[in-house]
Amino acid sequence: MRNNELKYWVGFSKVPGIGRVKISQLLEYFTTLEHAWKAPAAELKKAGLDLKTADNFVNLRTRISPDAEMDNMEQYKVKALTCDSSTYPQRLKEIYDYPPVLYVRGTLLPEDECCLAVVGTRRATVYGRQVAEELVTDLARNGITIISGLAKGIDSIAHRAALEAGARTIAVFGCGLDIVYPAENAKLAREILEHGALISEYPLGTRPKADNFPRRNRIMSGLSLGVLVIEAGESSGALITANQAVDQNRDVFAVPGSILSPASRGTNHLIQEGAKLVRNYVDILEELNLAMMAQQLEMKELLPVDKTESLLLKQLSREPSHIDEICRNSGLAAALVSSSLTMMELKGMVKQVGGMNYVLAREMKEEYQAAR
Known part of the structure; x- marks a missing residue:
């Protein structure tokens, strides 16, 4: 995207009431956000903005300088990922209310797709x-990127455990990325920058208001394969994240605790309501079909996809296919199909679900997806 257009995405992100849906309406009507930014109120209303939002924007834009916002982002080394960009996290776009702009300090890598x-x-x-x-140490050592919210308590413990395991971790802010909240975690935030990323939907300068954090939580769950709740009381904000994960069709995991401990009442209730009880890290990896994650990463580096595997991938789907059916449809010899499927399972491309039936792996790597 041209830098000139990007600055208007950033500008609109500072306007209350203009989210993804209204951005889409503006783009459909004006073609570019630059034209929308400079349009009179009457045209904005024709584009689909309600009277209050249009008038509010017209008043606000005189006090917002997109160029100054871009300069500020450069100073803090912040990147803006727009939802129409290939660099925007694809899993986040699966949720209904994904933010039109995601602000990032640090780096997001392809392997961060396998995150919890x-x-x-x-x-x-x-x-x-x-x-x-x-749990976090074991998950991190098995190639899982850990996402949390940089808050006191479990969040901070999770970030630190991932860093100490030499793994990647991502902190999702409920304010602008120029403000570390809580301030006592400034050192932790700097360490995360070196081994992961800080991200937020809020533009620079946004203060950490209380109502920002429930919305922040939907991004944490939206980016992730699932949500692990370690400890939570009956009114813990962690339960909001768990509920949002359910709404987003993400897996929810909970650690059981004493029925006498107030800190475990929320997690015990989640388990009662259907969250997956966690005894150890293997429970999580198996549920997410990531039990061989570390071995698969190593195998992927050593053995890239070949022509036979590419052909077999085209025969498979999320529905089970028996090896005899795969042989017939592919036209390959049974011995070759059998040995190839075994190797593909080691590489995390397919999974045997019993009775010599195979399905595509739930989280197949991007390069394997491209081979289909």
Whole structure:
């Protein structure tokens, strides 16, 4: 995208009431956001903005300088990813209310697609701290990127455990990326920048208001394959993230705790309502079809996809196919199909679901998707 157009995406992100839907309406009517930014109120209303939003924008834009916003972003080394860009996280676009602009400090890498949100109480018990450190360390060592919210308690513990395991972690802010909240986590935020990213839907200068954080939570769950709740009381904000994960068709995992502990009442209730009970990290990896993640990453580097595998990928779907059917449809010899499917399973491309039936892996790598 031309830098000249990008600055208007950034400008509109500072206007209350103009989100993804209204941005789409403006683009459909004006073709570019530059034209929309400079349009009179009457044209904005024709484009689909309601009277209040259009008038509010016309008044606000005299006090917003898109050029100054871009200069500020350059100073803080912040990138703006627009929802029409190939660099925008594709999984986030699966949720209904994904933000039109995502602000990023640090780096987002392809392997961050295999990520898990870890959330919980700000007042972690000794039990919660121990469980968070152990689970996150094991998940991180198996190639999982850890996403959390940089809050006190479980969030901070999860970020630190990932960093200490030498893994990637991403913090989602409820304010602009020029403000670290809570301030006591400034050092942690700097460490995350070196081994991951800080992201926010809020433009620079946005203060950490209380109502920003429930909306922030939907991004944490939206980016992730699932949400792990370590410890949560009955009114914990972590339960909001879990509920949003359910709405987004994400897996929810919860760590059981003592029925006498207030810090576990929320997680125990989640399990009662259908969240997956977690005893160890393997429970999570198996549920997400990532149990062989570390081995698959190594195997992928050593053995890229070949022509036989590419042909077999075209024969498979999310529905089980018996090996005999695969042989018939592919025209390949049974011995070749059998050996190739075994190797493809090791590489995380397919999964055997019993009785010599195979399906495409739930989270197949991007290069394997392209080979189909």
